[in-house]
Each structure stands twice: as structure tokens, then as C-alpha cells.
Amino acid sequence: MASNYTENFTVEKCKTSKINDVDFDDLKFGSVFSDHMLVCDYKNGTWEAPKITPYQPITLEPSSKIFHYGQSIFEGMKAYKDDNGSVFLFRPTDNCKRLNISAKRLAMPELPEAYFIDGLKALLELEKDWIPTAEGSALYIRPFMFATGQGFHASPADSYKFIIACAPSGAYFSGQVKVLIEEQYSRSANGGVGFAKAGGNYAGQFYPTQLAKDKGYQQVIWTDDNTHDYIEEAGAMNIFVRINDTLLTVPTSDRILDGITRKSILSIAEAEGIKTEVRKIKVSELIEASENGSLKELFGAGTAAVVSPISGFGFKGQDYELPKLENTYGALLKKRITDIQTNKVDDPYGWRVKVC
Amino acid sequence: MASNYTENFTVEKCKTSKINDVDFDDLKFGSVFSDHMLVCDYKNGTWEAPKITPYQPITLEPSSKIFHYGQSIFEGMKAYKDDNGSVFLFRPTDNCKRLNISAKRLAMPELPEAYFIDGLKALLELEKDWIPTAEGSALYIRPFMFATGQGFHASPADSYKFIIACAPSGAYFSGQVKVLIEEQYSRSANGGVGFAKAGGNYAGQFYPTQLAKDKGYQQVIWTDDNTHDYIEEAGAMNIFVRINDTLLTVPTSDRILDGITRKSILSIAEAEGIKTEVRKIKVSELIEASENGSLKELFGAGTAAVVSPISGFGFKGQDYELPKLENTYGALLKKRITDIQTNKVDDPYGWRVKVC
Structure with a gap:
């Protein structure tokens, strides 16, 4: 080309x-x-x-x-x-x-x-x-x-x-981040502009993120504005959850950005034989999975960081730690994407575009 | 001063x-x-x-x-x-x-x-x-x-x-406006920035307002993003509803702007002996009041227009007309406010500030 x-x-x-x-x-x-x-x-x-x-x-x-x-x-x-x-x-x-x-x-x-x-x-x-x-x-x-x-x-x-x-x-990020699951603030409304990459969506996140930082977290996990029962995004990224060997993410909607890294991860995970589910995820499900040991990974996904691993999260005053795994889905999927991006491997998807 | x-x-x-x-x-x-x-x-x-x-x-x-x-x-x-x-x-x-x-x-x-x-x-x-x-x-x-x-x-x-x-x-506006009660889009989220005069709150309103204009309305009445059952604001203004002789407006919240014209109207209405109620207002209450003849006035309130009278509204494909009254609360309150603003009458509230 x-x-x-x-x-x-x-x-x-x-x-x-x-x-x-x-x-x-x-x-x-x-x-x-x-x-x-x-x-x-x-x-x-x-x-x-x-x-x-x-x-x-x-x-x-x-x-x-x-x-x-x-x-x-x-x-x-x-x-x-x-x-x-x-x-x-x-x-x-x-x-x-x-x-x-x-x-x-x-x-x-x-x-x-x-x-x-x-x-x-x-x-x-x-x-x-x-x-x-x-x-x-x-x-x-x-x-x-x-x-x-x-x-x-x-x-x-x-x-x-x-x-x-x-x-x-x-x-973009160095190291693993600790995140706070938001119980008060929110980033988007039903029928609003949350799915758009609009400047105002970001400005509205800064203050709650600062409050989270003051409590020792680096980012916020956004929840729905009505009940705060469902997770939506991780900071300015889409969110992925691994429970046992299944990789979950939230469906796109008028509240949630249709991330290009998000959908690339879903395609690659499928090709790697990783079971994926795109569905609503309750905060209570995360807590339960963390408590019974089935919560294996949490990560953000976006262009800037590709995959940003999360080491733990806070909710209602309690901290939950993610296990330290050797071979994570996050690291594997990040390698697969960046190898395609940087022309280290074949690109069966037709995603890579040669400029010059 | x-x-x-x-x-x-x-x-x-x-x-x-x-x-x-x-x-x-x-x-x-x-x-x-x-x-x-x-x-x-x-x-x-x-x-x-x-x-x-x-x-x-x-x-x-x-x-x-x-x-x-x-x-x-x-x-x-x-x-x-x-x-x-x-x-x-x-x-x-x-x-x-x-x-x-x-x-x-x-x-x-x-x-x-x-x-x-x-x-x-x-x-x-x-x-x-x-x-x-x-x-x-x-x-x-x-x-x-x-x-x-x-x-x-x-x-x-x-x-x-x-x-x-x-x-x-x-x-700001000339004449009366016809408004559409919004059933799909919304301007603010619980825990969001709707109460702030943030640029992003306005950009998000333009497209739904354009859709309303295409249908023959000049403005949108915003409703809550979760149920669309409650009215929130009128375009970029606070909203007032007169049912029989009571003047109603919606309470301020993290979704609704604490308008200076809004609160001035509430104070003046009280001084004029007009009964006011600050409470949530259901769309169904507007419809019912329109149908039984108790809905007398609807107007927006804000600095730019002071009071912007609404002549009718659309909801679920049906149009509702407001009665054409001779002596409206809207006109009276607008006159009282602008008389104070322009130093035509005494200002018992201490709102007017002389600059030079």
C-alpha cells in the first residue's frame, strides 16, 4: 500500500x-x-x-x-x-x-x-x-x-x-495498578455520550479518580449510574475479567466505548481457544469470585496501554487482591496483539496496514 | 460599591x-x-x-x-x-x-x-x-x-x-416554544456532571435537540436516564410547571443545575403568595394534568431567557397544548425579576449589585 x-x-x-x-x-x-x-x-x-x-x-x-x-x-x-x-x-x-x-x-x-x-x-x-x-x-x-x-x-x-x-x-502505565470500584460517581448515562470519545467524558472522570488516588488506588472501575451494581469500564479503558479459565467483558452500549483493543482481544482469545463471554458483570460476582479463588485476572484494555493488568481492587472499604499468576491471559493477549502490530507475526485478521 | x-x-x-x-x-x-x-x-x-x-x-x-x-x-x-x-x-x-x-x-x-x-x-x-x-x-x-x-x-x-x-x-428566544419530552436520550447521569456548567453537558444535548427540531419542536425536555419517567430540565434551562395555582419545579441534584434564575423565581413566587412545590415531577403527571385541564403553564428559566414560555409539548407521538392564559405566572415572575435587575423597583433580597 x-x-x-x-x-x-x-x-x-x-x-x-x-x-x-x-x-x-x-x-x-x-x-x-x-x-x-x-x-x-x-x-x-x-x-x-x-x-x-x-x-x-x-x-x-x-x-x-x-x-x-x-x-x-x-x-x-x-x-x-x-x-x-x-x-x-x-x-x-x-x-x-x-x-x-x-x-x-x-x-x-x-x-x-x-x-x-x-x-x-x-x-x-x-x-x-x-x-x-x-x-x-x-x-x-x-x-x-x-x-x-x-x-x-x-x-x-x-x-x-x-x-x-x-x-x-x-x-502508558508502568506496573500493575490497584483500582477502586466506584460506588458514588459515574461516567455515563443511558442515552448519553459514554460510547463516544468525547472530551467531556474524560473531564468528568478526573475528580473521582483523584479521590480514588487519595485513597491509594491508581484508577477507578466505573459502575452503572443507577445501581452501581454492574462494572462498566476501567478508567479510560474497557475492562476484562478472567474467572477460572473464562475471559469476560461487558457488552458495548451507549454507555460503553466500542474499544478497538477490546474487540481485537475477543477475536484473538477465541483463536487461542480461550472461552470468552460478553455479558453484564455484577460487582458482587467479582467479590464472590475473589473470595472463592475463581477470580484469576482483571485488566484494562485500550490503545495506549494495550493491556493494563490490575493487581487488586477496593470496594466498600475492603481490599481484594488478585493472585500473582505466571502465565496470564493479559500478557499472552498483549503479546499476540503487539506482535501483529509490529509485524513480528502473520496477521490472519487483516488488521495491520502497511503505510510505507 | x-x-x-x-x-x-x-x-x-x-x-x-x-x-x-x-x-x-x-x-x-x-x-x-x-x-x-x-x-x-x-x-x-x-x-x-x-x-x-x-x-x-x-x-x-x-x-x-x-x-x-x-x-x-x-x-x-x-x-x-x-x-x-x-x-x-x-x-x-x-x-x-x-x-x-x-x-x-x-x-x-x-x-x-x-x-x-x-x-x-x-x-x-x-x-x-x-x-x-x-x-x-x-x-x-x-x-x-x-x-x-x-x-x-x-x-x-x-x-x-x-x-x-x-x-x-x-x-434569547423569540416567542413561545414547543418542546419534545425525551424518551431515549439523556443529558446527565447520577454521580455525573449534570449539575456543573461543563461544556460537555451542552455538546451532548445538540444531537437529540436536532432530532426534536426535525420533528417540529424547538427544544427538548430532558428526563431521567434510567426510566425517562421524570422530567429534569428544559433544554439548557431549569423547568417550571404550573398545575392549577401551584408552581412546581424539580429539586436540584447532581443531575440538575442549581439555576440562579430558578431560585430567584422560587423566592419571588413565595413573596407574591404563589404556592410553590419543589419535588420530582412525573411525565405522567404532566400528561394527566394536561388532559384534565389543570396544567396551566410550562416554562424554562435561565439567565439568557429569564423565562421562556412553552406553548405545548410532544410525548410518545402525541401533542399536548398549553392553554393561552392572559396573566401568566411566567410573565409576572419575569417582570419582577427584570424590574429588580434593571433597578426599576426596590430589591428587598439584596440581589442587585451596583457596579458604577
């Missing part, structure tokens, strides 16, 4: 690369940014042609609706480089589809898939030297869209900006 | 006023902006001194968290001018308190009240010529705060910007 995609876009290259200022041996997650970004503006009812520009500040009117009414969505993706220097993406059209699902729910314009995919490829051709190759690292890619249109009237904006920026990144 | 508040702030005046370009006889809501704004930056764990600058664009890094994680809150206020040219605010400390309640829930820093109140007064002294005086018009004031701090890690930002901007405005 390699070709000179940049031919199709206006490209303004930066004068001097910042790449030599970056210590690739000490990358944090999403905190240094590459030389260029893709920018696409929506005005007068249509998307203008994308352009690649130097990564640079954005100038907005104070009355732009991004500052007032939360029309803000994003995606998270990664680019990987194999030993031959070839560059790969993982299920990129799924990210584009989900971006547009989010856009629709937030009354924002859907982006043409070609602008997303071709734009991404053009950008990556230019930024390929920014892709780190150390274990667990990748070029994190952040496509995002927000309202630029002006006015203090609470109504959808008439103009928007779509940007793809890149950040060479190390691993 | 008049004094030269501007002494306390850095003031950079604009070179040329735009005021002569504005047609004060044809003002829309919140779409032209005055010459100056107040800006206050939060950095390194502290709020820097506020400054007044020309109203001008804001420059932000693409990785600023406002674009990604929805840390965005605001307030809505109005300044009024009486026949003597004196300038007044309405319950401004309540807006500051609510801003800080929103800030806490969104893991944003609380703003010192003096910066808010004194900043507002200093700005209004400078912008007083921008306050329109025609019936129903006012200088709409938009205090807002958002995350400027950078990074793609889903965590609270480390820096923020607080701005107060002003827009001379005509009436």
Missing part, C-alpha cells in the same frame, strides 16, 4: 526538525510532539482539503464553541516500525468509523474516510523517523476534532477543525 | 473601539463581542493577577487539554443599565460560587472570588457603553475557564485560563 500520499496534500515542511532534541530512550506518554501535523477545516458546510503543516499553535476566537459547549472528540492510535523500517497502522479505518460515530452524537460533521486514512498515511510518511522502536513504545497518534465556530448561543458550531498530531511515546 | 476597580488590574486598552460598528437596534444573542476581556492564567499551582486586554484571539498548543479532555466550564450572567446610566449585576457571587463548584467537579482550580467579582467590575466599568438598554436586551457576560496545559495523557491539566468576555445581546 506504500505510495507517495503526500502528493495529494498541501505540505508545508518545518524549517528545522526538533527530532535531535528528543531523548528516545526516555519517552513518556504523549508529552513530546513530532514536527508536523495534519489540519483539515470544516467551513460553509464542507471539509476543505487537508494540509500538512509544521506542528504549531492554534489561534481561536474567545467565542469559539470549543471553549463553551464541549464539541470535542478524539481518537487514539499508534504507528509501529518493524526491523526493516516499514511503518504500520492497526485497524485505522475502525478509528475513522468511530470518530464519525462520535461526531454524529456530538452534532459535529463527519469526516470523509479518505481524508482520515490518506491524511494519516501522508503524515506518517513524513514523520516516520519519529516512530520509536523500543519494546512497548510507539508513535502515538492523536486525531481530534473540535468546534471553532463562534457564539455564546448554546447550539452546534458552524465550523470545525480536524487535526492529527503525533507523539513518540513510551508505555 | 462604585470605585475605580481598574486600579487593581493591568489594563491594556484597545486602540480603536468597535462599538460604532454595532447595530444596537438589531442585536442577536451572544454574537457580537465588546472591546475588552478579562484574562487570568493559572500556572505552577497559582492564579496569576488578572489583566484586562483587548478582546482578541487566544493561541494554544494542539496538545492543550481543552482540545482532548473536556476540562471546560462557564457561567452566564448579565449586566443592566438603568435610566440614570448606573450599571448593575444580579447575584454575581452566586455565579462565582457555582463556577467553583463546577471547577471542583471537573478537577480544575477554583478561582479566588475577588478575582471574579473585582475583575468583573473592572471590566464592566470599561465596557459600560456596551450595555444595551432596550427591553429584553442586556450585556451578556460569559465567564469561562478551560485547560491550557498540554499532553495526551488523560489526566487533569496543570495550567488553565479564565476569561470574562461580554456580548451585547437581544432576547
Whole structure:
């Protein structure tokens, strides 16, 4: 699929690369940014042609609706480089589809898939030297869209900006995390925007997460807002539970993100002969399984961390520890996914997309 | 309370006023902006001194968290001018308190009240010529705060910007509105951020509101996300229902905004001898009251519109009309509030604050 995609876009290259200022041996997650970004503006009812520009500040009117009414969505993706220097993406059209699902729910314009995919490829051709190759690292890619249109009237904006920026990144979490099962706060409503990657979904999680941190936990397991009896997500990730040899996760809904890592894990688990169940999971079932020893693993799944193992959880003032297993489903599934992502093994699913 | 508040702030005046370009006889809501704004930056764990600058664009890094994680809150206020040219605010400390309640829930820093109140007064002294005086018009004031701090890690930002901007405005709604009682979508979750004036709460309303518009309604009556049996808010306003001679509204909660107009209406209604009830209201009660003729009025209440009368509502494919009354509670309460706001009558409540 390699070709000179940049031919199709206006490209303004930066004068001097910042790449030599970056210590690739000490990358944090999403905190240094590459030389260029893709920018696409929506005005007068249509998307203008994308352009690649130097990564640079954005100038907005104070009355732009991004500052007032939360029309803000994003995606998270990664680019990987194999030993031959070839560059790969993982299920990129799924990210584009989900971006547009989010856009629709937030009354924002859907982006043409070609602008997303071709734009991404053009950008990556230019930024390929920014892709780190150390274990667990990748070029994190952040496509995002927000309202630029002006006015203090609470109504959808008439103009928007779509940007793809890149950040060479190390691993998202280090080590195992202890989580608190939430009994008071919640992240989404039935009929709300929980399934969308909308900015507001994240801001609402920060305060309860801070309260959990103050109690010695690193993340929150979200529960349903009505009864708090059912688990929903783990921090900003989907959640997986292993009870005996069965891997469980919660069905997607209008409250729960349709995670690309989540569905990849389900496919791979099936191929590995691991029994999976997609169904509602009660908090009481977790407690019971922990008490009778059948709860083997708990982990979050998402693009940033791939798999984030959970070492224990707190609920109603009591702490529950997960067993320390040698061969976990979490580690196996993470290896299988990252091996596909980084072109170390065949990809029977057609998920890996070669960029250049 | 008049004094030269501007002494306390850095003031950079604009070179040329735009005021002569504005047609004060044809003002829309919140779409032209005055010459100056107040800006206050939060950095390194502290709020820097506020400054007044020309109203001008804001420059932000693409990785600023406002674009990604929805840390965005605001307030809505109005300044009024009486026949003597004196300038007044309405319950401004309540807006500051609510801003800080929103800030806490969104893991944003609380703003010192003096910066808010004194900043507002200093700005209004400078912008007083921008306050329109025609019936129903006012200088709409938009205090807002958002995350400027950078990074793609889903965590609270480390820096923020607080701005107060002003827009001379005509009436928010014109005429009566027909509303749809929502049966599928919802605006807030138990344990969520519905009580906060968070940007994300508004973006989530736009799509369901558009669907309602497509069916011939102008706004949505939000219902609880679990059963859709109880009414919650009217568009971006609190809701009031008159059944026979009793005025009802819904209690505030973590799902419902503690509206300043809402609570002012409750106080004034009491003083006027109108019986009020603050309690949950079932959709079925509205339907029944409409069918037996006891449903007299329905209106939204908020800063922008003060009182926005509702002429009818739709539910489960059926339309219900409100009676056309001569002397409505809505009109009476709106007059009482705006008379206090515009210094036409005494203010026994101490709500009106003279600026200059």
C-alpha cells in the first residue's frame, strides 16, 4: 500500500526538525510532539482539503464553541516500525468509523474516510523517523476534532477543525495498578455520550479518580449510574475479567466505548481457544469470585496501554487482591496483539496496514 | 460599591473601539463581542493577577487539554443599565460560587472570588457603553475557564485560563416554544456532571435537540436516564410547571443545575403568595394534568431567557397544548425579576449589585 500520499496534500515542511532534541530512550506518554501535523477545516458546510503543516499553535476566537459547549472528540492510535523500517497502522479505518460515530452524537460533521486514512498515511510518511522502536513504545497518534465556530448561543458550531498530531511515546502505565470500584460517581448515562470519545467524558472522570488516588488506588472501575451494581469500564479503558479459565467483558452500549483493543482481544482469545463471554458483570460476582479463588485476572484494555493488568481492587472499604499468576491471559493477549502490530507475526485478521 | 476597580488590574486598552460598528437596534444573542476581556492564567499551582486586554484571539498548543479532555466550564450572567446610566449585576457571587463548584467537579482550580467579582467590575466599568438598554436586551457576560496545559495523557491539566468576555445581546428566544419530552436520550447521569456548567453537558444535548427540531419542536425536555419517567430540565434551562395555582419545579441534584434564575423565581413566587412545590415531577403527571385541564403553564428559566414560555409539548407521538392564559405566572415572575435587575423597583433580597 506504500505510495507517495503526500502528493495529494498541501505540505508545508518545518524549517528545522526538533527530532535531535528528543531523548528516545526516555519517552513518556504523549508529552513530546513530532514536527508536523495534519489540519483539515470544516467551513460553509464542507471539509476543505487537508494540509500538512509544521506542528504549531492554534489561534481561536474567545467565542469559539470549543471553549463553551464541549464539541470535542478524539481518537487514539499508534504507528509501529518493524526491523526493516516499514511503518504500520492497526485497524485505522475502525478509528475513522468511530470518530464519525462520535461526531454524529456530538452534532459535529463527519469526516470523509479518505481524508482520515490518506491524511494519516501522508503524515506518517513524513514523520516516520519519529516512530520509536523500543519494546512497548510507539508513535502515538492523536486525531481530534473540535468546534471553532463562534457564539455564546448554546447550539452546534458552524465550523470545525480536524487535526492529527503525533507523539513518540513510551508505555502508558508502568506496573500493575490497584483500582477502586466506584460506588458514588459515574461516567455515563443511558442515552448519553459514554460510547463516544468525547472530551467531556474524560473531564468528568478526573475528580473521582483523584479521590480514588487519595485513597491509594491508581484508577477507578466505573459502575452503572443507577445501581452501581454492574462494572462498566476501567478508567479510560474497557475492562476484562478472567474467572477460572473464562475471559469476560461487558457488552458495548451507549454507555460503553466500542474499544478497538477490546474487540481485537475477543477475536484473538477465541483463536487461542480461550472461552470468552460478553455479558453484564455484577460487582458482587467479582467479590464472590475473589473470595472463592475463581477470580484469576482483571485488566484494562485500550490503545495506549494495550493491556493494563490490575493487581487488586477496593470496594466498600475492603481490599481484594488478585493472585500473582505466571502465565496470564493479559500478557499472552498483549503479546499476540503487539506482535501483529509490529509485524513480528502473520496477521490472519487483516488488521495491520502497511503505510510505507 | 462604585470605585475605580481598574486600579487593581493591568489594563491594556484597545486602540480603536468597535462599538460604532454595532447595530444596537438589531442585536442577536451572544454574537457580537465588546472591546475588552478579562484574562487570568493559572500556572505552577497559582492564579496569576488578572489583566484586562483587548478582546482578541487566544493561541494554544494542539496538545492543550481543552482540545482532548473536556476540562471546560462557564457561567452566564448579565449586566443592566438603568435610566440614570448606573450599571448593575444580579447575584454575581452566586455565579462565582457555582463556577467553583463546577471547577471542583471537573478537577480544575477554583478561582479566588475577588478575582471574579473585582475583575468583573473592572471590566464592566470599561465596557459600560456596551450595555444595551432596550427591553429584553442586556450585556451578556460569559465567564469561562478551560485547560491550557498540554499532553495526551488523560489526566487533569496543570495550567488553565479564565476569561470574562461580554456580548451585547437581544432576547434569547423569540416567542413561545414547543418542546419534545425525551424518551431515549439523556443529558446527565447520577454521580455525573449534570449539575456543573461543563461544556460537555451542552455538546451532548445538540444531537437529540436536532432530532426534536426535525420533528417540529424547538427544544427538548430532558428526563431521567434510567426510566425517562421524570422530567429534569428544559433544554439548557431549569423547568417550571404550573398545575392549577401551584408552581412546581424539580429539586436540584447532581443531575440538575442549581439555576440562579430558578431560585430567584422560587423566592419571588413565595413573596407574591404563589404556592410553590419543589419535588420530582412525573411525565405522567404532566400528561394527566394536561388532559384534565389543570396544567396551566410550562416554562424554562435561565439567565439568557429569564423565562421562556412553552406553548405545548410532544410525548410518545402525541401533542399536548398549553392553554393561552392572559396573566401568566411566567410573565409576572419575569417582570419582577427584570424590574429588580434593571433597578426599576426596590430589591428587598439584596440581589442587585451596583457596579458604577
